[in-house]
Amino acid sequence: MAEKKVKKMTEEAVVxxxxxxxxxxxxxxxxxxxxxxxxxxxxxxxxxxxxxxIQKVVERYKGTQLTEDNVEYVKTLKKQFVSxxxxxxxxFKNYKTAYLDPAESLLKAVKMELLAVIDEGESALGKxxxxxxxxxxxxxxVILKEYVEEAVEKYHLRDEYATQIQLVKQYYNKxxxxxxxxxxxxxxxxxxxxKQTAYDNGVALIKAECAESGLLxxxxxxxxxxxxxxxxxxxxxxxxxxxAELKAKAEEGEKITVGAxxxxxxxxxxxxxxxxxxxxxxxxxxxxLRVTYKGSQAKLMARFFKExxxxxxxxxxxx
Numbered sequence: 210m211a212e213k214k215v216k217k218m219t220e221e222a223v224v225x226x227x228x229x230x231x232x233x234x235x236x237x238x239x240x241x242x243x244x245x246x247x248x249x250x251x252x253x254x255x256x257x258x259x260x261x262x263i264q265k266v267v268e269r270y271k272g273t274q275l276t277e278d279n280v281e282y283v284k285t286l287k288k289q290f291v292s293x294x295x296x297x298x299x300x301f302k303n304y305k306t307a308y309l310d311p312a313e314s315l316l317k318a319v320k321m322e323l324l325a326v327i328d329e330g331e332s333a334l335g336k337x338x339x340x341x342x343x344x345x346x347x348x349x350x351v352i353l354k355e356y357v358e359e360a361v362e363k364y365h366l367r368d369e370y371a372t373q374i375q376l377v378k379q380y381y382n383k384x385x386x387x388x389x390x391x392x393x394x395x396x397x398x399x400x401x402x403x404k405q406t407a408y409d410n411g412v413a414l415i416k417a418e419c420a421e422s423g424l425l426x427x428x429x430x431x432x433x434x435x436x437x438x439x440x441x442x443x444x445x446x447x448x449x450x451x452x453a454e455l456k457a458k459a460e461e462g463e464k465i466t467v468g469a470x471x472x473x474x475x476x477x478x479x480x481x482x483x484x485x486x487x488x489x490x491x492x493x494x495x496x497x498l499r500v501t502y503k504g505s506q507a508k509l510m511a512r513f514f515k516e517x518x519x520x521x522x523x524x525x526x527x528x
Contacts, residue, residue, distance in 0.1 A: 235262055235293055237300045242308050263293070346381050353380055356391055360398035370401040411438030418445045423452065428515060435510070444512075 240253035266286075275283060353376050361371040374397045380390045411433045412426075419426040422445075429441050513519075 235259060235266075237297050239300060239304050242312075349381060350376065353390070353394070356394050357398075360394050363395075364398045364402035366398060366401055366405060370405045373401055374398060407438070408433055411441070414438055414442055415445065418442055418449075422449050424448060432515070 237259055238255045243251045243253070245251055270283065270286060273279065273283065357371075357374050357376075360366075360374065374394060377393070379385055380393075412430055415429045415433075415438070416426045419429065424445060429445060432441050
């Protein structure tokens with residue numbers, strides 16, 4: 210009889226506990242958004258009351274000492290909270306779908322229409338400004354070219370040097386002074402004249418050094434684009450010396466073999482001279498290269514091109 214009484218008391222306690230929280234009253238209610246006269250939006254709902262009611266339940270049960278009398282109820286209560294959370298998330302999702310998503314789509318469409326008109330105006334005005342600036346630059350370019358022609362004539366520059374004068378970006382600045390531009394162009398032309406003079410002097414020295422030696426001056430003159438004239442003269446002197454030694458050995462009756470397997474420096478010089486005299490080649494290929502090297506490597510480069518009979522044309526450099 211005692212056991213039945215305990216069981217009955219437990220059942221009564223459970224029934225009493227279940228009635229403590231009525232989840233039918235814990236339901237989120239959101240009202241349709243209202244546009245106010247001041248352009249603000251009001252969204253009505255019972256979330257404040259709902260939050261307060263839920264908080265009361267949380268505070269009452271979060272520290273409860275579980276016993277056999279209340280554990281089943283607490284399990285049921287937890288399941289109700291899971292359902293409550295799922296219901297709240299669904300309510301907000303449905304509200305967003307019904308009211309916020311269409312509003313966001315409308316705002317995006319209005320924004321894109323406005324930006325399209327703005328872009329059209331910005332592009333049209335930018336194009337006009339670009340065309341105006343280009344006309345200004347074209348007119349200025351005509352004047353700048355006249356300054357260049359005057360400088361070219363003043364310093365007697367040949368075409369290959371005259372074309373190296375640059376119309377730099379700063380010339381087109383509205384704040385640029387005309388006298389500064391003229392002075393800079395003059396400075397460019399003067400430096401190019403110095404290079405031209407150095408080149409001409411180098412050519413004269415090379416031709417004089419190669420005279421009556423059988424060596425082709427053009428093969429050495431090409432190196433003036435990237436080598437010092439005196440370095441080239443020293444190389445010519447060495448080539449002449451090697452050539453003389455070869456000739457002396459030949460006159461003494463010594464047999465000289467020139468070929469790919471020969472390690473003789475004299476043989477290499479003779480092979481180089483032979484290649485330089487070959488004006489017709491069975492096959493030619495042309496490639497455009499950009500070569501970056503140190504000043505100390507100039508002689509090495511020159512020897513490589515010349516000894517392998519690789520013809521080249523100097524176009525421009527970084528200086």
